[in-house]
Amino acid sequence: MTVSTEQATWFHDAFESLVDNVDKAILGKKDVIRLVVAAMLSEGHVLLEDFPGTGKTVLAKALANTLDGTHSRIQFxxxxxxxxxxGVTVYxxxxxxxxxxxxxxxxxxxLxxxxxxxxxxxxxxxxxxxxxxxVTVDGEPHSVGSPFMVIATQNPVEQAGTYxxxxxxxxxxxVKTSLGYPDRETSVDLLLDAANRARASRVSPIIGPEAVTAMIQLASEVHVERAVMEYIADLLQGTRxxxxAALGVSMRGGLALARIAKTWALSQGRLYVTPDDVRDLATHVLAHRIIIDAEAEFAGTTSQQIVDRVLARVTPPATRAS
Structure with missing residues (x-):
């Protein structure tokens, strides 16, 4: 099945509506919101690692409120x-x-x-x-259904009592990403709205689970040239x-990058994936999967630096087959 221009337009409009709706709760962070929505439509999960008070929980709750379905919060x-x-089996x-x-x-x-x-x-x-x-309990498998997404948060600063x-x-x-602190103008807007302590509550459902499932299926049909897949494979090998790097990116990471690149391309109304789509997403998808050599980590090397080096070293395909 190939994606039509009309379907691509519908996907793009629905994607932007989702982003705009979540943006009501998280101001000035549309780039992060787009990444999280793209992960949801790629059947993936998101890890938000950031300092306290940057809106990690609000983002997760706002996305949950956008979907006219079920959502829950687990305080770990x-x-x-x-x-x-x-869950548990009881008599x-x-x-x-x-x-x-x-x-x-x-x-x-x-969440x-x-x-x-x-x-x-x-x-x-x-x-x-x-x-x-x-979920398998007492030997019995139980499906959680579709769509299904875990948005996890963690604080990289406080280490006491953490694993x-x-x-x-x-x-x-x-995907692993962070929100960061807002810019000055957004900070002022948030301060003026300080009386509202439940920003996620202003987000209303605008899409149902069936439509999300349809978008997931549509994104999976986006065309990817073999040369682009070879580019992804070269990036994986580059991290290894x-x-x-003590341990590079696994094939699971490569498959994840291919899936979200399709969603990313379709969210922009394109029917095919470009090397730029891969480059834009590479750090968010690959960096957290790399294990750094102990000596290099002690010297200050980060996994993001490794991905940046690999991106600079691996030449992307220059032309697209007709």
């Missing part, structure tokens, strides 16, 4: 158990049968607030559901060959 703490996330004395009681992970948009405060045992409860949209996310967990986030 050290005493949170895996069953508190996934019903009246029917004399075991019944599965769904946990908060069974929602279309799930995992301060995810790094939960123990590794609890964090591991997310591995299956983030990869396969399934570092394992590599397998990080690899399941399609970098002298400062």
């Amino acid at each position: 703490t050290p005493d949170l158990l895996p069953s508190d996330v996934t 019903n004395q009246e029917s004399r049968t075991f019944e599965f009681h769904k946990g908060p992970i069974f929602a279309q948009i799930v 995992a607030d301060e995810i790094n405060r939960a123990s590794p045992k609890t964090q591991s409860a997310l591995l299956e559901v983030m990869e396969e949209a399934l 570092k996310l394992p590599e397998a967990q990080l690899d399941r986030f399609l 060959d970098d002298e400062h």
Whole structure:
């Protein structure tokens, strides 16, 4: 199936409507909002790592309110158990049968607030559901449905009482990004609206789950030249060959980059992916998957610097086949 011009126009208009709606709660951060919406329409999950008070939770709640579906919030703490996330099977004395009681992970948009405060045992409860949209309890698989998206937040400054996310967990986030502090003009606008302490509540649902599923399917049909896929493969290999990388990007990261590049292209009304789409998204999709050599990390090398070096070193395809 090929995407028509009319479908591309519809997708672009719907995408911009979603971004504008979320922007009612998060002012001046449309670039980050676009990235998060693109991740949702690519069936991916987002990790928001930023300082306290930058609007991470507000962004997640605003996106959840935009979707006319189910959403939940899980406040991760050290005493949170895996069953508190996934649900538990209990015995019903009246029917004399075991019944599965769904946990908060069974929602279309799930906010995992301060995810790094939960123990590794609890964090591991997310591995299956983030990869396969399934929860297995007592040997029984339970689907969480579609669309399904986890938006996790974490504070990179405060480390007391936190647990570092394992590599397998990080690899399941399609995108890692941050909001940062607002500019001066936006800061003044927010201060003038200081009486409103629930900015996400002004965001109303404008799209249903069925339409989101249709957009996901449409984005998956966007055309990608083999040369662009080869470019992505070369970028992956570049991260593995970098002298400062102890572990480069996995194939899961490459597949994630290919998926979101399709969505990114269609959000701009294009029927095909360009190398610029890949370059624009590479840092957000690849950097958090790289493990830096201990000596290089001690010397101040960051994963973003490694991705930047690889982007500068790998030559993108110059022409598109007719």
